[in-house]
Amino acid sequence: xxxxxxxxxxxxxxxxxxxxxxxxxxxxxxxxxxxxxxxxxxxxxxxxxxxxxxxxxxxxxxxxxxxxxxxxxxxxxxxxxxxxxxxxxxxxxxxxxxxxxxxxxxxxxxxxxxxxxxxxxxxxxxxxxxxxxxxxxxxxxxxxxxxxxxxxxxxxxxxxxxxxxxxxxxxxxxxxxxxxxxxxxxxxxxxxxxxxxxxxxxxxxxxxxxxxxxxxxxxxxxxxxxxxxxxxxxxxxxxxxxxxxxxxxxxxxxxxxxxxxxxxxxxxxxxxxxxxxxxxxxxxxxxxxxxxxxxxxxxxxxxxxxxxxxxxxxxxxxxxxxxxxxxxxxxxxxxxxxxxxxxxxxxxxxxxxxxxxxxxxxxxxxxxxxxxxxxxxxxxxxxxxxxxxxxxxxx
Amino acid sequence: xxxxxxxxxxxxxxxxxxxxxxxxxxxxxxxxxxxxxxxxxxxxxxxxxxxxxxxxxxxxxxxxxxxxxxxxxxxxxxxxxxxxxxxxxxxxxxxxxxxxxxxxxx
Numbered sequence: 001x002x003x004x005x006x007x008x009x010x011x012x013x014x015x016x017x018x019x020x021x022x023x024x025x026x027x028x029x030x031x032x033x034x035x036x037x038x039x040x041x042x043x044x045x046x047x048x049x050x051x052x053x054x055x056x057x058x059x060x061x062x063x064x065x066x067x068x069x070x071x072x073x074x075x076x077x078x079x080x081x082x083x084x085x086x087x088x089x090x091x092x093x094x095x096x097x098x099x100x101x102x103x104x105x106x107x108x109x110x111x112x113x114x115x116x117x118x119x120x121x122x123x124x125x126x127x128x129x130x131x132x133x134x135x136x137x138x139x140x141x142x143x144x145x146x147x148x149x150x151x152x153x154x155x156x157x158x159x160x161x162x163x164x165x166x167x168x169x170x171x172x173x174x175x176x177x178x179x180x181x182x183x184x185x186x187x188x189x190x191x192x193x194x195x196x197x198x199x200x201x202x203x204x205x206x207x208x209x210x211x212x213x214x215x216x217x218x219x220x221x222x223x224x225x226x227x228x229x230x231x232x233x234x235x236x237x238x239x240x241x242x243x244x245x246x247x248x249x250x251x252x253x254x255x256x257x258x259x260x261x262x263x264x265x266x267x268x269x270x271x272x273x274x275x276x277x278x279x280x281x282x283x284x285x286x287x288x289x290x291x292x293x294x295x296x297x298x299x300x301x302x303x304x305x306x307x308x309x310x311x312x313x314x315x316x317x318x319x320x321x322x323x324x325x326x327x328x329x330x331x332x333x334x335x336x337x338x339x340x341x342x343x344x345x346x347x348x349x350x351x352x353x354x355x356x357x358x359x360x361x362x363x364x365x366x367x368x369x370x371x372x373x374x375x376x377x378x379x380x381x382x383x384x385x386x387x388x389x390x391x392x393x394x395x
Numbered sequence: 396x397x398x399x400x401x402x403x404x405x406x407x408x409x410x411x412x413x414x415x416x417x418x419x420x421x422x423x424x425x426x427x428x429x430x431x432x433x434x435x436x437x438x439x440x441x442x443x444x445x446x447x448x449x450x451x452x453x454x455x456x457x458x459x460x461x462x463x464x465x466x467x468x469x470x471x472x473x474x475x476x477x478x479x480x481x482x483x484x485x486x487x488x489x490x491x492x493x494x495x496x497x498x499x500x501x
Contacts, residue, residue, distance in 0.1 A: 150441075150442045151415060151441075151443065151444070152417075152441055152442045154459070155405070155407065155415065155417075184485050184486065185462070185463065185484075185485060186461070211485060211486070214486055215486060218487075218489075219486055219487055219488070219489040220483075220485070220486040220489075222486075222488055222489055223489075224489065224490055224491045227477070227478055227488060227490055228440075229440075229442050230416070230440065230441070230442030230444060230477070231442070232456075232463070232464060232476070232477050232478050232481045233463050233464035233483035233484075233485075233488055234485055234486050234488065235461070235462065235463040235484065235485060236458060236463035239458065239459040239461050239463060240459075243459075305442065323441060323442070324441075325419070325440075325441060342417045342441065
């Protein structure tokens with residue numbers, strides 16, 4: 001395994017150039033800048049809002065300076081609230097090629113697209129020069145998310161990811177599970193795995209926060225497809241989702257954009273702090289994947305029973321299908337068939353090992369199913385967080 | 396995991412009072428639940444749950460060895476356990492209107 005060496009010492013497994021719109025009004029121009037080079041590792045990110053938001057700024061800063069990213073072009077309309085100057089300085093401070101195009105100054109749509117495409121061509125030449133250095137599993141951050149869950153997710157794919165997570169932690173990797181709204185009902189058993197007593201109460205507090213948040217909004221993180229797939233309550237969905245975390249002690253809690261400081265298992269708290277504002281904590285699986293990547297994830301393990309097809313900008317998504325019937329319908333979109341466990345054709349340990357081996361191959365450059373089909377989804381909307389409490393990270 | 400006598404049903408934890416369907420059961424299928432043979436009245440896809448024994452209204456539903464909600468009415472052994480007879484102890488489960496009708500038939 002070799003990685004792209006970045007100035008902060010982190011190593012990337014991809015060498016993506018990102019184009020970032022800083023308000024929805026610049027989205028079309030940014031998308032057109034990307035279009036001709038979309039198969040050369042140029043990905044589109046952005047934030048739609050006109051009003052500034054500290055969370056969104058931090059997310060885009062962490063994403064533009066992610067180890068899988070080699071260069072960044074910001075596209076601004078010109079009048080939005082996003083502090084483009086600060087973001088540009090933060091990216092340039094890492095030594096990456098970075099620039100901003102302001103559509104109102106450049107002279108409109110056509111001129112900005114032309115300038116943007118010319119900039120991309122130069123950036124691709126520069127990022128091709130980034131040195132590659134030896135890398136091991138201990139350099140990796142791996143996130144996991146579930147989406148389109150059914151009742152097979154918690155029997156096959158999720159516990160198989162848990163097995164792979166245990167093996168990653170044993171080999172010195174940093175692994176992250178998330179969606180505290182999908183841990184409602186598991187808070188007491190999860191707290192027993194806290195590496196430190198003071199962390200246990202923080203774990204319970206962050207699931208209770210999720211419960212309050214979702215109660216205000218009227219229902220939990222539970223989609224109609226979950227019930228069609230046999231899941232009855234949020235607690236049942238939670239127990240299945242929780243098994244993705246494996247059996248390692250829980251080393252700490254992160255919020256979006258916090259990079260885990262040392263090897264171990266971390267919980268990402270994605271539910272905003274304070275009053276309920278701006279709607280559901282995660283409007284879709286895509287924003288959750290973006291938050292895992294902002295925490296440094298090189299690869300995301302995505303388990304699905306109903307059959308999600310998504311990928312992501314910046315970091316590859318490995319899709320692990322829990323349901324053998326879904327796998328037969330959507331096998332082109334899947335990387336791993338964990339449904340074999342239900343049919344007696346594989347054990348949880350075997351599928352866990354297969355997931356681990358696939359992570360290594362993807363880190364070595366092998367394309368995932370979603371990468372090969374051009375998926376590079378991204379979504380970011382308003383949120384607000386307070387800083388982590390003192391008990392959240394290992395001393 | 397202990398496997399009940401019927402290979403199409405999975406008990407995930409010894410303390411569980413529901414079993415998971417791991418091969419789709421067509422309407423009219425006969426399943427073995429404990430000592431009883433039960434005829435499945437409507438198709439049950441993979442992942443749905445069946446009561447492993449008679450459950451009283453208000454009783455905790457246990458899966459993975461953990462409570463996942465409570466029975467909202469009495470449930471017979473072998474009966475489909477889902478949103479029509481099981482409710483969350485935390486947050487109500489959101490269903491589309493067409494699903495409410497579908498699950499009510501069960």
